[in-house]
Amino acid sequence: MHTNCNFIYKMILEKINELLQQVDSLEAKNAEEVEKLRLKYLSKNGELNELMKDFRNVPAEQKKEVGMKINELKQRITDRINALREACTTQESGDEAIDLTRTPYPIQLGTRHPLTIVTNEIIDIFSRMGFVLADGPEVEDDLHVFTRMNFAADHPARDMQDTFFVSQHPNDVTKNILLRSHTSSVQARVMENMHTEDGKLTGPIRVICPGRVYRNEAITARAHCFFHQVEGLYIDKNVSFTDLKQVLLSFAREMFGADTKIRLRPSYFPFTEPSAEMDISCFICGGEGCGFCKHTGWVEILGCGMVDPNVLEQCGIDSKEYSGYAFGMGVERITNLKYRVSDLRMFSENDTRFLEEFQAAD
Numbered sequence: 001m002h003t004n005c006n007f008i009y010k011m012i013l014e015k016i017n018e019l020l021q022q023v024d025s026l027e028a029k030n031a032e033e034v035e036k037l038r039l040k041y042l043s044k045n046g047e048l049n050e051l052m053k054d055f056r057n058v059p060a061e062q063k064k065e066v067g068m069k070i071n072e073l074k075q076r077i078t079d080r081i082n083a084l085r086e087a088c089t090t091q092e093s094g095d096e097a098i099d100l101t102r103t104p105y106p107i108q109l110g111t112r113h114p115l116t117i118v119t120n121e122i123i124d125i126f127s128r129m130g131f132v133l134a135d136g137p138e139v140e141d142d143l144h145v146f147t148r149m150n151f152a153a154d155h156p157a158r159d160m161q162d163t164f165f166v167s168q169h170p171n172d173v174t175k176n177i178l179l180r181s182h183t184s185s186v187q188a189r190v191m192e193n194m195h196t197e198d199g200k201l202t203g204p205i206r207v208i209c210p211g212r213v214y215r216n217e218a219i220t221a222r223a224h225c226f227f228h229q230v231e232g233l234y235i236d237k238n239v240s241f242t243d244l245k246q247v248l249l250s251f252a253r254e255m256f257g258a259d260t261k262i263r264l265r266p267s268y269f270p271f272t273e274p275s276a277e278m279d280i281s282c283f284i285c286g287g288e289g290c291g292f293c294k295h296t297g298w299v300e301i302l303g304c305g306m307v308d309p310n311v312l313e314q315c316g317i318d319s320k321e322y323s324g325y326a327f328g329m330g331v332e333r334i335t336n337l338k339y340r341v342s343d344l345r346m347f348s349e350n351d352t353r354f355l356e357e358f359q360a361a362d
């Protein structure tokens with residue numbers, strides 16, 4: 001009996017030491033695994049209760065020593081499991097606090113396209129002079145692109161070779177559908193909608209029309225099948241050529257510098273009479289003459305003129321009572337002048353190395 005009791009004493013101490021060694025290496029990834037550990041060690045059928053069954057058979061004189069060991073073991077297992085449970089809870093509530101609006105990768109901020117930068121600058125300048133933005137469709141009918149703009153029926157711009165037609169109906173200008181070849185179609189739409197039955201304006205028209213236009217051209221460094229324009233239109237009573245010249249001078253000075261001079265040369269457009277091309281003094285050489293201005297001291301930037309009375313009448317406005325001016329410029333042309341982009345194709349190639357060059361300009 002004594003030997004048997006001694007054997008139990010030794011056996012239980014060995015078991016306790018074995019379990020004590022395991023305590024620190026107990027691990028749990030989640031609450032479920034913590035619960036499994038609790039069941040394994042601390043539940044009714046767990047390891048500790050198994051020890052307590054053997055403890056009954058430990059000799060009385062060794063009960064105190066073994067009892068203390070079992071208490072130590074129980075305390076350490078309880079502490080370890082509580083610590084693991086706490087770690088899991090913290091981790092899980094941490095998961096809930098994740099900011100789901102954050103992207104997993106950093107957002108790379110782009111830059112504005114140079115044509116957008118310049119268009120915005122042009123719009124800003126004319127807005128300060130009282131012009132408001134007007135917009136219209138890029139897929140237009142002949143009526144607004146050509147007929148209302150006083151283009152003759154046999155004008156070469158109506159030719160397939162110059163314009164992209166979507167559908168053609170030779171005898172109906174409203175069914176001749178095409179990609180607009182200029183933003184003047186927007187002017188036509190504005191004029192149509194700004195007068196009464198008897199041709200009176202409902203208010204002065206002072207609009208700026210930016211947008212993309214299309215021409216059937218071979219793509220080279222100097223020409224493209226699409227480009228961008230900004231056109232302006234002002235119609236009221238007693239509008240004169242002097243008003244036009246003053247507005248364009250203010251624009252040129254704001255856009256290219258306070259010392260900029262302008263000159264107007266006679267020209268021809270179907271929709272204006274008289275018509276002019278406007279040059280600005282070369283801002284590279286200051287008008288002295290250089291390679292950039294082909295030694296003339298002047299650089300061409302836009303076309304302009306007084307709105308042809310036929311255009312006013314076409315759009316339902318009384319040309320005896322009202323007059324107006326219009327002007328139009330190519331955004332690519334202005335951008336090339338400001339930033340010396342030598343190849344038009346670079347604007348539509350989407351090469352980010354080129355576009356990033358304009359980061360500081362915006």
Ligand SMILES: [Zn+2]
Nearest residue numbers: 282285290293
């Ligand atoms: Zn020059």
